Amino acid sequence: xxxxxxxxxxxxxxxxxxxxxxxxxxxxxxxxxxxxxxxxxxxxxxxxxxxxxxxxxxxxxxxxxxxxxxxxxxxxxxxxxxxxxxxxxxxxxxxxxxxxxxxxxxxxxxxxxxxxxxxxxxxxxxxxxxxxxxxxxxxxxxxxxxxxxxxxxxxxxxxxxxxxxxxxxxxxxxxxxxxxxxxxxxxxxxxxxxxxxxxxxxxxxxxxxxxxxxxxxxxxxxxxxxxxxxxxxxxxxxxxxxxxxxxxxxxxxxxxxxxxxxxxxxxxxxxxxxxxxxxxxxxxxxxxxxxxxxxxxxxxxxxxxxxxxxxxxxxxxxxxxxxxxxxxxxxxxxxxxxxxxxxxxxxxxxxxxxxxxxxxxxxxxxxxxxxxxxxxxxxxxxxxxxxxxxxxxxxxxxxxxxxxxxxxxxxxxxxxxxxxxxxxxxxxxxxxxxxxxxxxxxxxxxxxxxxxxxxxxxxxxxxxxxxxxxxxxxxxxxxxxxxxxxxxxxxxxxxxxxxxxxxxxxxxxxxxxxxxxxxxxxxxxxxxxxxxxxxxxxxxxxxxxxxxxxxxxxxxxxxxxxxxxxxxxxxxxxxxxxxxxxxxxxxxxxxxxxxxxxxxxxxxxxxxxxxxxxxxxxxxxxxxxxxxxxxxxxxxxxxxxxxxxxxxxxxxxxxxxxxxxxxxxxxxxxxxxxxxxxxxxxxxxxxxxxxxxxxxxxxxxxxxxxxxxxxxxxxxxxxxxxxxxxxxxxxxxxxxxxxxx
Numbered sequence: 032x033x034x035x036x037x038x039x040x041x042x043x044x045x046x047x048x049x050x051x052x053x054x055x056x057x058x059x060x061x062x063x064x065x066x067x068x069x070x071x072x073x074x075x076x077x078x079x080x081x082x083x084x085x086x087x088x089x090x091x092x093x094x095x096x097x098x099x100x101x102x103x104x105x106x107x108x109x110x111x112x113x114x115x116x117x118x119x120x121x122x123x124x125x126x127x128x129x130x131x132x133x134x135x136x137x138x139x140x141x142x143x144x145x146x147x148x149x150x151x152x153x154x155x156x157x158x159x160x161x162x163x164x165x166x167x168x169x170x171x172x173x174x175x176x177x178x179x180x181x182x183x184x185x186x187x188x189x190x191x192x193x194x195x196x197x198x199x200x201x202x203x204x205x206x207x208x209x210x211x212x213x214x215x216x217x218x219x220x221x222x223x224x225x226x227x228x229x230x231x232x233x234x235x236x237x238x239x240x241x242x243x244x245x246x247x248x249x250x251x252x253x254x255x256x257x258x259x260x261x262x263x264x265x266x267x268x269x270x271x272x273x274x275x276x277x278x279x280x281x282x283x284x285x286x287x288x289x290x291x292x293x294x295x296x297x298x299x300x301x302x303x304x305x306x307x308x309x310x311x312x313x314x315x316x317x318x319x320x321x322x323x324x325x326x327x328x329x330x331x332x333x334x335x336x337x338x339x340x341x342x343x344x345x346x347x348x349x350x351x352x353x354x355x356x357x358x359x360x361x362x363x364x365x366x367x368x369x370x371x372x373x374x375x376x377x378x379x380x381x382x383x384x385x386x387x388x389x390x391x392x393x394x395x396x397x398x399x400x401x402x403x404x405x406x407x408x409x410x411x412x413x414x415x416x417x418x419x420x421x422x423x424x425x426x427x428x429x430x431x432x433x434x435x436x437x438x439x440x441x442x443x444x445x446x447x448x449x450x451x452x453x454x455x456x457x458x459x460x461x462x463x464x465x466x467x468x469x470x471x472x473x474x475x476x477x478x479x480x481x482x483x484x485x486x487x488x489x490x491x492x493x494x495x496x497x498x499x500x501x502x503x504x505x506x507x508x509x510x511x512x513x514x515x516x517x518x519x520x521x522x523x524x525x526x527x528x529x530x531x532x533x534x535x536x537x538x539x540x541x542x543x544x545x546x547x548x549x550x551x552x553x554x555x556x557x558x559x560x561x562x563x564x565x566x567x568x569x570x571x572x573x574x575x576x577x578x579x580x581x582x583x584x585x586x587x588x589x590x591x592x593x594x595x596x597x598x599x600x601x602x603x604x605x606x607x608x609x610x611x612x613x614x615x616x617x618x619x620x621x622x623x624x625x626x627x628x629x630x631x632x633x634x635x636x637x638x639x640x641x642x643x644x645x646x647x648x649x650x651x652x653x654x655x656x657x658x659x660x661x662x663x664x665x666x667x668x669x670x671x672x673x674x675x676x677x678x679x680x681x682x683x684x685x686x687x688x689x690x691x692x693x694x695x696x697x698x699x700x701x702x703x704x705x706x707x708x709x710x711x712x713x714x715x716x717x718x719x720x721x722x723x724x725x726x727x728x729x730x731x732x733x734x735x736x737x738x739x740x741x742x743x744x745x746x747x748x749x750x751x752x753x754x755x756x757x758x759x760x761x762x763x764x765x766x767x768x769x770x771x772x
Contacts, residue, residue: 036075036158051080055092064102071096071111072147074133074154077118082129086122087217090115110147113140116174122218123183124737127721130157134164134736138171138764160770162724164736164754167765168514172739177434177469180218181459181739184211189458191234191245192443198454202243202257203443203464204231210245212257215456215466224255224263235276235284242298244284246273252286254298266296267303275316279323279340287314287328295340305343309336315356321363321405327382329359335370337382347385351378358401358412367407369424371398377412379428391428393420402446402453411453415441419455421471431471437740437760438465439483460759461699461720461741480507480516485757487530487541488746492708494536496557497746497755499763500527506541508557509755511748514765518560522553529575532557533582538599540585542573552576552587554599577618577627584641586627588615594629596644606644610637617659621666626683628669630657636671636681638688650681652690659703663710668727670713672701678715680727694725696732702743707751714754716742722756724768736766 039047054076058067070076071093080089093115095101097108114136118125121135133155140148157163172178187207194201194215201213208229212222228247235244236257243255245263250272253263269288276286284296291312295305312332319326325346326338333355337346351372358371361382368380375394378387394414401412403424409431410422417436423429436457444457452470459465481501490497490511497509506520506527525543532539539555552573554563571589578585578599585597592611597604608629617630626647627639636650636657655674662669662683668691669681678694678701699718706713712733713725718741724734736756744757752768 035070035073036079039075039079047079048083051076051083052088055095059095059098059101062100062102064096067096067101068103068107068111068147072114072151074136074151074156075158077136078129078132078158081118081125081132086118086125087219090119090122093118106145107147110143110145113143113148113174114151119180119218120172120174120176120178120739123181127737128735130159130161130163131735131737133157134166134766135171138166138169139173141166141169142173156769162734162771163769164722164724164734164766165769166736167767170762170764175473177455177467177473178465179468180215180466182213182218182220182464182466183462184220184223185209185462185464187462189443189462189464191231192456192458192464193234193236193445194447194454194456195236195240196238196447198447198449198468200236200240200257201445201456201464201466202234202236202245204234204245205462206230207462210234210243210255212243213464218466222257222260224260226253233273233276233286235278237278237281239281242278242281244276244278246276246286248272250288250290252276252296254301264301266298266301267294269294271313274314277317277319277326279319279326283323285317285319285326285340287317289313291330291332293317293326293328293338295343307338307343307345309345309348310334312355316359318359318361318368320361320365325361325365327359327361327368329356329370331355335359335368335380337365337368337385347382349380349385349387353390358398360401360403360410362403362407363405367403369401369403369410371401371412373397375414377401377410377422377428379410379424389428391422391430393422393430394418399441400444400446400455400457402448404448409448411446411455413441413444413446413455413457417441419446419467419469421453432473434467434469434473436465436467459740461718479761480763481505481757481761483526483761484741484743484759485761485763486526486528486743488703488744488755488757488763489530489532489539490746490748490755491532491536492534492749494557495748496532496536497748498530498532498539498541498557499744499755499757500530500541501757501761502526503761504543506530506539506555508539508560509763511753511755511765514763520555520560520562522562523551528573531576531578533578534580535582538563538582540576540578540599542576542587552585552597554602574614574616575618575629577620579620579624579641580622581624584624586618586620588618588629590614592631592633594618594627594639596641608639608644608646610646610649611635613656617657617671619660619662619669621662621683622664623666626666628660628662628671628683630660630671630673632656634673636660636669638669638683648688650688650690652679652693653677655700658701661704661706661713663706664708665710668710670704670706670727672704672715672717674700676700676717678704678713678725680730692730694730694732696723697721699741702741703745705745705747707747708749709751712747712751714745714747716745716756718742722754722764722766724754733771734768736764738762738764
C-alpha cells in the first residue's frame, strides 16, 4: 500500500475514481482483512477518496471493515472506529475544502496512542506541496465525544427540531423561513420547503416518518407530506403562538399554545375535532403515551395536567408551587411523568396516585427538554445554557452524568431513548444542528482551556508567550512552544473582551465588560501572574485595548464610541478621542507609535494622530460593523475585518488614505485579523468557523483551518508560522503554517 498514492496519480481520471470507489468492497468481499485494514489507515487513500468522491463513501468503507465476518483483531477495529468517527466529525470541513483532511485528523486523533494511528498521522500532510495549517495539539472534538454529526444548511437561528423514534430522520424549522428534513444516518438534507410565515415555532414527525406537522409564529398549523414537494396543507390555528405539537398516530395530532389550550386534529379529513381547556397560562410542552390515549401538558401556570384523549377531558392536575414548568415527559404506559422548570429543578410524578415523588435541583438555568425511559429507571434533561444530564430514578433522583453541549442558548432540542443510550438533536449558535449519541459511559475527553468563548488573543514579540481572554472571566498565559498553560489570572469579575501584551512580553492588558460593575482595564505582571495596582475604571463596557511599541502608552475603547489614551505606568488618562458615533470594537497602533486606527459599529475606521491627539482621517467602505483591525509593521497598510464578511486593505501612506483592495472568502462576520512581522501574510478568523491565511501581495487565501464552532480570535507569533485561534467553545487551536515558501 506504500506506493498507492503514486499508482493512483498515474491512473486515468475515470479509472482512479472507479478504483477509489470499489477497492474497499473488493477487499472485503475477498476477505482480505489485513489489506483492507491497511488501506483504511493509509493517508494517501483517505485523502484521494475524499478529494474525488463524497466523504460519506469513505465513512461507509469502514463499515465494511467492521463487519463481524471480517477477521481484524479488536484493537485494530477500535482504531478503525476512531478514524471513521474522526472523518465523520470532519465532513463539513472536507465538503468545504478536501485539503483539510490532514489538519482535521491531526486535530482529532493526536491524543490517541496506537501504532496504526501514529503511522497514519505521521504521513498526514497534503499530497500537493501547498501551504497548510498543522494542529500542534489535539484541539478538535475527539471521536469519543457524544457528537455524531453537525448538520449545516440553515442560515438563521433554528427555532424547532424533532426526530423520529428510531433516530433515522430529523425535521427542523428556522428563522430563515425554511423547514428541512434530514437523514441522520448519512447526515444529508433530504428535502426542504419554505415557510411563508418564516418563523417556525414547533415541529413533529408522524410515527411512520411520512408526515411532518409544523406551527408558525402566526399560530397556524400546516401538514407536510415528507415524500413529495406538494405545498403543505393548512389545518387551522390557535389564537396565540403554538409551542408544542405531537402525533397521536398516523391520523391524529395534538397542538398546545400560548393561549392555554390544546387542540386535537383529524389529519384524514384535516379538521379540528376538540379544544381542551383548563390551563390559565401558556402551555410550554406536551408528551403522549405510546398508545396515543393520554397526553400530559406543562404550563407557565405552574401545573401539569393529565388528559384522557378518548373522552377529551382532564384526568388530574398537579401543582408545582416553586416555578413555572417548561418541559415534560411521560412513560410509555402513562404511569409516571417527569417535569422541568424555569428554576432548573426537575420533579418525578406518580400519575396513578397523582402525587409528587421527588424533586431535584438539576440545573442553574431553565430546563428546555426532558425525557424519561419506558420503565422509569432513567431520565435525561437539558438546560437552555447547554448542559445535558442523565439521572438514575430507581430510588430518588440522582445525577449520573453531565455533558456540555458547547452552546449557551438552546432554542430547539429533542431527546429520545435508544437501546441502552440516548439520542439528542439541538441547535448551536452557528445555525447548525448537533446530533448526539450518548449514554452514562460516554465521555467528553477533550479538556477545554476555557469554559466559555475565547474572545481575544495576544502573542508577545519576545518571550514565547501568549495570553488568552475569555467570557469565563479568566485570562490564561500559554507557552507557545508546547501549547501548555503557564498560569490562570482570575481577578476580573466580568466577561473579558480584549487582551494585549507589551512588546517585551512582561505585561498584559485586559478589558472586561457586559453588564457588570467590573468594567475595567487591568494591567498584569506576566512573570508573577499578579495584577499590577493600576485599574482603569469605565462607566461603559470596554471593547478593545492596545499598547504602543515602546510600552509607555495604552489605548482603550468602549461602547460610548470614545477612544481613551492612557499613561501605562500610572494609569492616568491623557486624552479622550471623540469621533465615532457607535461602539468601538477595534484598536491598533503603528509601529512608531505616532498613529492609531480604530474600527467601529458605525461602519468606519478612523486614523488618529497620537502626538497631537486629533482625528486625522476617516476610512469608509465597509457595509457592516468593523470588528477588528491590524497595521503592518511599516505602518503602510491597515487591515480591517467587518460584519459584512469582508477584509479590507487600506493604504495609510497616501495623502488621502483609501481602500487598496478587498479580500473575500468568509461567509459570516469577520471576528479577528492579525499580521506577520514582515507584513506579508495576514490571518483572519470568522463566525463561519474558519481561520484563513492570506498572501497580502497576491490578495488571496493560501491556507485554511476549520474549527468545530465559531472562531472569535487569532494571533500569530514573530516566527510567522505559529498561530493560535480561539473558539466560541472555549477551545484554543495551536497551529503551525507548513510548506510556506
